[in-house]
Amino acid sequence: MSLNQLHERCQLCLFKHIVCQYLGEKEFEQLYSNTLQLQYKKGENILKQGNKSTQIAYISTGSVKIHYANENHKDLIMTVVKGPGMLGGANVFNEELNMFSVTALEDCQICLIDLNVLKGFALTNSAFALRLLDFVSSMFKDSIFNFISLANKQVNGRIADILIYLSKKVYKRNPFVLTLTRKEIAEFAACSQENVIHTLSRFEKEGLIKNDKKLLTILDMERLILVSKNG
């Protein structure tokens, strides 16, 4: 693929749009020349927790999970991000090492942007620095609100929350293709796989959802929101 074609692809890039709001085309070119555009397959690891990383990731197409493995190698999903969007928070600014892993949930187009060049721009342009901070904290906020759901609801409510979150915030459509396995939903809801399966089939019996292969339909959003509130 020629450089021109690559640059063409950038024309639709949200990140470029924001960079160019604060910096100029020249600075974007400098950033561009320090950026890798890579294709990842489903299941492939993009950033690994604990690794030193000199890059941050922008996801242009596909979806990824941001996850954390504890001392006992038990995995926990912090959040799911669908392109286009930044994957800040895993490693930006105050950390030498990646706090979390990022793994592709489906085939993805990812740009890895050099962190030092970006930091250099942030140091010369405060407005841009504050805009980057927005990116980082909005991802934190998503995770934190999932954690709050974990912490004060039981499994029914947590899974209802996750389904609503995926439909409204991530995939942004109603019958949506659930790219997470039951095991991954369990790692998101912090419960056992079996509990996810039991809960989903209960939801289906009660007419709240319909689940055909990987396609999930929320049939009764209002009642699902009630389960989220009370469960």
Place this chain on the structure above:
Amino acid sequence: MSLNQLHERCQLCLFKHIVCQYLGEKEFEQLYSNTLQLQYKKGENILKQGNKSTQIAYISTGSVKIHYANENHKDLIMTVVKGPGMLGGANVFNEELNMFSVTALEDCQICLIDLNVLKGFALTNSAFALRLLDFVSSMFKDSIFNFISLANKQVNGRIADILIYLSKKVYKRNPFVLTLTRKEIAEFAACSQENVIHTLSRFEKEGLIKNDKKLLTILDMERLILVSKNG
């Protein structure tokens, strides 16, 4: 109290120290003239979730909890902070409204610093902006690691984690005065009050801790860490 005495108290202030690393004494004076120094009693609310806030808080003495109430008015403690330190994260930068409440766990000395003046400085001095970002994200990090403990451990491990965290990171001593009630520990560990009580008395029977009134002693840190890992 005269202005001179107030300024004297600032000599020991960590926040002033950091401000003066990046800005000058003049800028600190400007900040100072837009700062309120207030005394809060145990149980008093300092910042309220959902309120508009034009200030961020610096805690010079005492300790506070940062907490969140959900739709059902169930409270969840995100983290505990002991002075001196910043209470960033509740409202800094990207939020109009406070995301969380801050409430005094014991009598506190708090400085409320004008957010707009601070933002003004951040906009003219990127290094200072990035330093502020450090403050914010380090508080997020503490909360997130507590949430990770919640999400992949059972109550035994969660309460062990909380005791270790309070002793090592918050109060920084071993026999420490537990300023949280059992109900508040439950709101921190995301479980029922009774479960906290059962668990603490089990820990005491097993010789892990000693609990006399409000004074808590960790007798066997190594075994407590084991409980945190396996529990």
Place this chain on the structure above:
DNA sequence: TTTAAAAGCTGAAATATTGCAGTTTTAAAA
């Protein structure tokens, strides 16, 4: 100091959740 309210404690029953073992379905590889 007295009194009332809040916090702390206990054990037992009800409920929620996990872990297991075996089966079926789906997706990927040969």
Place this chain on the structure above:
DNA sequence: TTTTAAAACTGCAATATTTCAGCTTTTAAA
């Protein structure tokens, strides 16, 4: 296409957690 492994599912027993009711101790207010 066939084969194989992974994912999804089911019901049940074991375990963890909550809820409840009643009680004691501590703290704060009158």
